[in-house]
Amino acid sequence: MEPWQIWVIVGLLLAVGEVLGAAFVALALGLACLLGALLASMGVEFKLQLLGVAIAAVILIPLAIGAYRRRQQSGDNRAAAMVGEQHYKVRTRVVEHNGRIGVRIDGTFYPLAAQGDEQPWQVGSEVEVLGFEGITAKARPCLP
Numbered sequence: 001m002e003p004w005q006i007w008v009i010v011g012l013l014l015a016v017g018e019v020l021g022a023a024f025v026a027l028a029l030g031l032a033c034l035l036g037a038l039l040a041s042m043g044v045e046f047k048l049q050l051l052g053v054a055i056a057a058v059i060l061i062p063l064a065i066g067a068y069r070r071r072q073q074s075g076d077n078r079a080a081a082m083v084g085e086q087h088y089k090v091r092t093r094v095v096e097h098n099g100r101i102g103v104r105i106d107g108t109f110y111p112l113a114a115q116g117d118e119q120p121w122q123v124g125s126e127v128e129v130l131g132f133e134g135i136t137a138k139a140r141p142c143l144p
Contacts, residue, residue: 003046007037007053024064032056090129091142094121103129103137110137 011033018027036053044052092103094112101121102111110129112121113136121127127139 002040003049004037004040007033007040007049011037024068025061028060028064029057031060091126092129094123094125094127096123103127103139105129105137110135112136113138 011030014026014030014033018024018030020026032053035056036049039049039052040046090103090105092105094101095104095109096102097104097109100109100111101123102109104110110132112127113133114120126142128142129137129139131138
């Protein structure tokens with residue numbers, strides 16, 4: 001097997017590994033490996049291939065992390081992502097969706113955690129969302 005083929009395989013494996021949620025880092029490393037494949041196909045010695053991959057990784061990883069952060073903070077989940085941050089809370093009403101009780105934030109439904117021994121959430125009551133545990137919203141009733 002040629003060295004450039006090994007670089008391509010490693011790059012593709014890293015790109016596929018991105019599906020597991022590596023915050024675009026695996027994808028950036030996969031792209032850097034493709035540069036290694038290009039250098040290997042041109043007959044560049046292995047040390048220079050590694051150097052090229054390292055330089056590409058140093059450039060691509062911060063770009064990938066920035067793209068990941070922008071993606072996480074954009075769209076419908078902007079408010080949900082900020083819930084729980086200091087001085088940021090969301091006031092909304094309890095809704096029912098497909099038989100489940102929860103809240104909608106920026107159009108996205110989140111189930112509500114049970115209140116413990118207190119009575120269950122009432123549809124239409126106003127709550128203050130304090131944070132999330134997984135996709136489940138933690139909230140408290142708003143005071144009148």
